[in-house]
Amino acid sequence: MDFNGFGFKVVNMAPNILYRYYGIEFSDYSAIDIAPDVHTMRVFQRLGLTPFVTDQEIARIYTICKARELNPEFPGIADGLRWEVGKYSCNPSKPKCGDCPFSSFCERKIV
Numbered sequence: 001m002d003f004n005g006f007g008f009k010v011v012n013m014a015p016n017i018l019y020r021y022y023g024i025e026f027s028d029y030s031a032i033d034i035a036p037d038v039h040t041m042r043v044f045q046r047l048g049l050t051p052f053v054t055d056q057e058i059a060r061i062y063t064i065c066k067a068r069e070l071n072p073e074f075p076g077i078a079d080g081l082r083w084e085v086g087k088y089s090c091n092p093s094k095p096k097c098g099d100c101p102f103s104s105f106c107e108r109k110i111v
């Protein structure tokens with residue numbers, strides 16, 4: 001966060017990507033948060049993990065707090081899968097719930 005021009009999303013996305021795709025290990029994962037964007041926030045909301053709110057900053061905070069609650073040892077571990085589901089399955093208007101790995105427990109599943 002001390003680097004000029006980097007916000008919360010990028011500073012958490014970078015170590016998540018280094019860990020997931022390049023196998024870089026860290027001494028402490030508890031400070032690596034989820035990188036909340038429109039995809040991850042939408043999936044958290046549709047799964048019923050966070051409330052639907054119109055204010056995007058509040059939605060980000062809910063998403064970060066829920067990810068920390070779900071996995072305090074490594075809150076960011078949920079980032080990749082939720083982003084991929086949000087990007088490729090959980091479209092804003094026409095979600096492809098049949099292809100979604102969360103469909104068995106999703107509160108907003110469309111059948």
Ligand code: SF4
Pocket residue numbers: 043046047085089090091095096097098100101102103106107108109110
């Ligand atoms: S089951 Fe459907 S609505 Fe629920 S997260 Fe998956 S794609 Fe989105």
